[in-house]
Structure formats: structure tokens, C-alpha cells
Amino acid sequence: MGSSYGRGRLHLAAAIDQRVEGDAEVCVELARLAERGALDFVTVGDAFARPGPDTLAVSARVAPETGRVGLVPVVTATPDEPCRVRAAVATLDRVSRGRAGWWLGTPGPEDGAVPVRARHVGPVGAGDAEGAWLPAQRASAVTRPQQGHPVRVVDATEGESRGAAARCADVALLRVADPDHADAVRTELRDGAAGAGRDPDELRVLVSLRVDLGGGEYAAEPGHGGGGPRRTADGPLYRGGPVALAELIADWHRAGATDGFHLVPVEPRRDLERLVNGTVALLQHRGLFRTFYPGSTLREHLGLGPAQRNVVTGGGV
Structure with a gap:
């Protein structure tokens, strides 16, 4: 192991969707906690999709209650509504003063959506939206977001999504x-980005890991804790304590395997508090993670340059 690309600063993010309560106020509380730990961004998943407020509405509620942490809702745009969704994300970027991202959800058959792939990146006018995986023939102009375009987040776990991630994420x-x-x-992703004419240093690759910190350091089972995450039906799971998790994060990043981690608490309120006050605090104490935000936008948190005026068009696959 040891990527030829090396490593830069460590990036950390967390999921804050509260699956049980479905309460936007809980997300406000969790986002503030994440901001206290100087995390790059928080994601709001689809736990609110049916019923209750959607991810964009929750993120808009969180925006005025926070000042630095990035806000990344999961948003799936079907062929019937790409312009509305794109405009809503741009609005979130404006009201958050440049802290918005967009996790490009994968539409399922129940949504009546046709899969779309990224196939072209080219210059467009400043009045065009900076969306991704949206049909060009359905595009319309929206007010330009503060960041140029909100940060685009893609789950690149499956092979078929990696080409698109390399081109537009x-x-x-x-x-x-x-x-x-x-x-x-x-x-593979960085090579793909370079092959698409992008600077691979403008792509951040984070490992998404479910974390269960309920039992503490002595609760780790074989395959957890010092033995690394365990594969589960819901994705890789770490079960153990905050200290061993900090060691895992530091080891993987030091080896150049990842630019950071997107951590998904099994119990959001319990685990995020232990993550911020335990794992993150330890990484900060060791000088491995920042103690404050040097910038104000999500792109600045991630160490990304100004967004280029690119539009990604798509077509059915």
C-alpha cells in the first residue's frame, strides 16, 4: 500500500440525519456539534424524505444556525425536476454563504428516473447552472451560487459510478x-480525473464508515477497533472506542489510502458527541486535524480551488 499521489491535510465529515425522530431541530443540534469539532461538512441523508421535511429543507433550517461547517444534503434529481433541484441547491449555497454541497443521490425505479451519466465537461456562461448528471436539454439558468457551483459529492463505491466521479465530483x-x-x-479515481483533463488534486476521496462508539474501547470485537472495520450489509462498520478510531483514521491517512473519512454514527446523538469530544479532539491534540476553520466556504475547508465554469451533461445509459 502507499499511493503514488501521497497525502495532504486530513478531512473529516459526519452524517447527522436523525433516523428515529425525523426532527430538523435535532440536525441543528448535531451540526453545531460538528462545527465545534471543525469538521469539513455534515451530510443530511434521506431519512426525512417520506414523511417529513426533505433534505434541502432541513439543510436550509441548519444554515442560519451555523457559521462554518459545510452542509451537504442527499438530493436525487429525476428527469421531471432537475432545474428545480439545481436552483434549490444554489439557493442553499447563497443562504449558507458558500457552504453548500450536493450529494448526488442515485434515483431508483420507484422515482421514475432514468439513470444519467456524465459525459462532457466544457465552458459555459456565468448564467448557466453548474449541475451534474442533468440533461442539458432540460437545463435553465439560475443565479450563480456563491462558490461557482456547490461542492459535488458522489458515492464511488461501485465501479460504474467511478468514471462519473472522476469526471465531475x-x-x-x-x-x-x-x-x-x-x-x-x-x-483509480485520481488517474481517471487526470485522464479527463482534471487536476487530480482537485478531487478529495473519503472513506465512508459507520461508527458505533457506544461500548467504548473494550467493546471492540474481532474485525473492529484495532482490527479495522467489519464488512456488513449496510457497509463497513467500526465498533469500539474513540481512541482506537483516532488511530485507525491516522493510520489510513498516513499511509496515503484516503484523504479523510465520512463518519456515519449508528446513534447520531451519542456517537457524534463521542466522535467530536473524543476522536477529533485527540487528532487535534496530535496536530493531525485543524482546531479552527481557516476559511469560510466548503471549498476552502476541502482545500479546493475556485470552481471552474463547467457543466456536466448526461444521457441515459
Whole structure:
């Protein structure tokens, strides 16, 4: 293991969707906690989709209650509504003063959606939206977001999504359980970005890992804790304590296997508090993670340059 691309600063993000309560106020509380730990961004999943407020509405509620942490809702655009969704994400970027991202959800058959692939990146006018995987013939102009375009996040775990991630994603997420696998896919994605004419240093690759910190350091089972995450039907799972999790994060990043981690608490309120006050605090104490935000936008948190005026068009696959 050991990517030829090396490593930069460590990036950390967390999921804050509260699956049980479905309460936007809980997300406000969790986002503030994540911001206290100087995490790059938080994601809001589809736990609110049916019933209750959607991910964009929850993120808009969180925006005025926070000042630095990035906000990344999971948003699936079907062929009937790409312009509305794109405009809503641009609005979130404006109201959050440049802290918005967009996790490009995969539409399912129940949504009546046709899969769309990224196939072209080219210059467009400033009045055009900067969406991704949206049919060009359905595009319409919206007010330009503060960041140029909100940060685009793609789950690149499956092979068929990696080409699109390499071409258009700012952040690629990988649900993998060992550092060698993470290193290989990170190299594949960066090579793909370079092959598409992009600077591979403008792509961040984060390992998405479910974490259960309820039992503490002595609760780790074989395959957890010091033994690394365990593969489960819901993705790789770490079960153990905050200290061993900090060691895992530091080891994988030091080896160049990943640019950081997207951590998904099994119990959001319990685990995020232990993550921020335990794992993140330890990484900060060791000088491995920042203690404050040097910038104000999500692109700045991620160390990405200004967004280029690119539009990604798609077609059915």
C-alpha cells in the first residue's frame, strides 16, 4: 500500500440525519456539534424524505444556525425536476454563504428516473447552472451560487459510478473496509480525473464508515477497533472506542489510502458527541486535524480551488 499521489491535510465529515425522530431541530443540534469539532461538512441523508421535511429543507433550517461547517444534503434529481433541484441547491449555497454541497443521490425505479451519466465537461456562461448528471436539454439558468457551483459529492463505491466521479465530483465517497482497497480505488479515481483533463488534486476521496462508539474501547470485537472495520450489509462498520478510531483514521491517512473519512454514527446523538469530544479532539491534540476553520466556504475547508465554469451533461445509459 502507499499511493503514488501521497497525502495532504486530513478531512473529516459526519452524517447527522436523525433516523428515529425525523426532527430538523435535532440536525441543528448535531451540526453545531460538528462545527465545534471543525469538521469539513455534515451530510443530511434521506431519512426525512417520506414523511417529513426533505433534505434541502432541513439543510436550509441548519444554515442560519451555523457559521462554518459545510452542509451537504442527499438530493436525487429525476428527469421531471432537475432545474428545480439545481436552483434549490444554489439557493442553499447563497443562504449558507458558500457552504453548500450536493450529494448526488442515485434515483431508483420507484422515482421514475432514468439513470444519467456524465459525459462532457466544457465552458459555459456565468448564467448557466453548474449541475451534474442533468440533461442539458432540460437545463435553465439560475443565479450563480456563491462558490461557482456547490461542492459535488458522489458515492464511488461501485465501479460504474467511478468514471462519473472522476469526471465531475469534488468529493468521492468509498464504502470500503480495508486501506489497501481504499488506496487502490483512490488511485483509480485520481488517474481517471487526470485522464479527463482534471487536476487530480482537485478531487478529495473519503472513506465512508459507520461508527458505533457506544461500548467504548473494550467493546471492540474481532474485525473492529484495532482490527479495522467489519464488512456488513449496510457497509463497513467500526465498533469500539474513540481512541482506537483516532488511530485507525491516522493510520489510513498516513499511509496515503484516503484523504479523510465520512463518519456515519449508528446513534447520531451519542456517537457524534463521542466522535467530536473524543476522536477529533485527540487528532487535534496530535496536530493531525485543524482546531479552527481557516476559511469560510466548503471549498476552502476541502482545500479546493475556485470552481471552474463547467457543466456536466448526461444521457441515459
